[in-house]
Amino acid sequence: MNRRLVLLLCVLALAALPAFNALPAEHPLHVPDFLVSVVGKWICYAILALAIDLAWGYAGILSLGHGAFFALGGYAIGMHLMRLIGPRGVYGHPVLPDFMVFLGYTELPWYWLGFDWFAFAFLMALFVPGLLALVVGWLAFRSRITGVYLSIITQAMTYALMLAFFRNDMGFGGNNGFTDFKELLGMPLNTAGTRATLFYASLATLVLVFWGCAHLTQTKLGRVLTAIRDAESRTRFLGYDVTQHKLFVFVLSAMIAGLAGALYVPQVGIINPSEFSPGNSIEAVVWVAFGGRGTLVGAVLGAFSVNALKTWLTSVAPDLWLIVLGLLFVIVTLLLPKGLIGLLRRRQP
């Protein structure tokens, strides 16, 4: 009961942020615009962290490819946002985005069809990462690739996607990616109202995903996943279909990551292939490890705290950030095997 109250208070505190932003600038409680965007970004990261925790913390699948699922979701929404620019682009073409005009395209590639429709783009943000996870997961789990091998394979997948998206002729804007977005669902993107709306949408999604994951891990399915994490062979011998279970959670987790990416892109206003860089995926894993692997609260806490540290440090001492992040990796693995949550729980008898 106590825990739920704390969580509720945290959510309410977050929800108050755009309201404080709406106060006049000279008011002592006024929150600057950038903070709303930054915290909105953290919320998306927290959703990504939940996705990773679901796969890694509960089913023992350490995927180094969730950054790729996140980016794919972002690209899906990015495509929709590009289509909405319409003739307002630099080249003023009514149908083609600027980069396509620049590269000499005469018509929209077939895989761009339908992205002018928000619902389609939204479904694609879930479907494409899910499909990729299904294929990779099926190949991997079927031949019982586990542990480190799975991590390396998923990392290679991310790397291959990054190389592919850096190409100009892929039809995804090459290394510049998508930017210059104008509006979403009729709302111009750079107003306080849209910022608040996106913030609340992200927060609501975070709460929903958290609640869904909490629910899932309490069901029998969740128990089986934990059993697979702790003793995969034993679970298999007991008669459970380990492959199916792992595949299910992997695909679900990829879709959640895609959802996080889809919420992230309209808030930051850009998506480019560097989101696919393998380092991003590993960094996201460290959020989870730092907060506390295997606890949903830990994943969210990790995403918030590491990113808050990052935002602060990159403005104070940008050169030191990578060293501190590296130290974080070392500290988490050597000293905090259960993360911040483990530390807090140990303090409380």
Place this chain on the structure above:
Amino acid sequence: MRPPPFRGAKKEAAELMPWFLLRGLAAALALLLFLAPARAQEYEALLPGLAGGFAQQAETVERLGLLGDPRAIPLLQAMADARLLRLADGSFAPQQGAAPPEGATLIRINNRVRGALRGALGRLQLVSPDPAERLRAAEAILRNRSAADIPLIEAALARETQAPIRVRLGLALGGARLASEDVAVRREGIAALGASASPEARGQLLAARAANAELLPEIEAAIAAIDRRLQLRRAAETMFQGLSLGSVLLLAALGLAITFGVMGVINMAHGEFVMLGAYTTVVVQELCRGIPELAPWSLPLAVPAAFLVTAAIGAAMERGLIRHLYGRPLETLLLTFGVGMILQQVVRLTFGAQNREVISPDWMMGTLLLPGGVAVTQNRLWIILFALAVLLACFAAIRLTRFGLEMRAVVQNRRIAATMGIRTGRVDAMTFAFGSGLAGLAGVALSQIDNVSPNLGTGYIIDSFMVVVFGGVGSLMGTLIGAFSLGLLNKVLEPYTGVVLAKVAVLVGIMLFIQRRPKGLFALKGRAADQ
């Protein structure tokens, strides 16, 4: 009869015998005697003609060309550029400054003289003592080939000693023969071109097809022969590039094969160790710069230095951090990734983010022309040899030394090895140091072909992991075969798919491959294999 390019005083004689024979005779004589004193006098006697009327100029230019005195080259060149001056004392000199000196007159020329100049310069440059100039002349003759040049080229070919110029001259000779009226000479030309393996010869033959209906079968056969040879050469060059990429991968993956394969530690900082090896090369080079005796030896000196530096860091990392995480491979993955990040950033802060240059020693520079026209860059050849040498040293270290024996013992059964008195902790540290040192060696090699920058290693690390996974964890043989087959596959695919898609295709291919063989080509037992 096609008009010869230049018509001069010998026109009557040219009608009596094939004019190119006469021309050839004169040219051969000129080439044989071009330094003889009698010729020198003739040279002096000819010069005033340069200031005569256009007809006389053209004739003089042509004669100078045939005379073959290299002294004429700068004068004729200046004349062609319309900056040849006749000075007050009657001598000639190229104009130096913006305005001609007092009493000098600029020699004017017309198109006919210009034509004569081109021909004469072409001939003169063929006998120039400067090889670069001879090569240029051969290129020029190759471009506007005509049968008139045959004797000239033959004479030049007879005295030419430099292989690249000989190749160009041979091509030019074939082309000139192809332009001859005599069918027998043309046939000779076709045969000569057909015996080469150059795209230019192929182009010449293709162009000659229309004009030589009667020789068509021979031309087709010659083209086919060239195509076969070109294909072979292309295959050989692709092979070499593949081997070269493979050897780089082999160097980067060898250390991983030891730390990952034998110890079961995922060292994500391996790429950073490679980078540190490259920076050690930079530092050693800087240190050697001050001492002239050492400067050419900086690269061989960097090899042990890089091994020791990275091995020391590796040993420290094993004793300080990794030791606590044995049996928890996912944690070592995160930990070493963090260490790699720190190393990268520390290097960036120390050396700056920009690329550092490593100068290759002279004996590693240049291109080697293998038989069959296969061009091979020497530094890549050295890297292949270096990689194989390192591999042999690895085999020797593992099979023949006490350390290798202890290492294998610890891998097979740690507890029994400990009971037999092997200090397993020390062996762990040494094994990890050994693997890290190998990464440093890879860095020395990479500094020769890639930019030395703080993120040098990142580009290779995923490929190296692929090599180890593909070849089979912990097997040096698997690493060797994995590295070379991935290198070759990459380079074979590249012409069809482009660099990036080739990489993607290889990655996808490996993912499919480990469906069949999850343990790689050569599965080996080790601490990693038990998990």
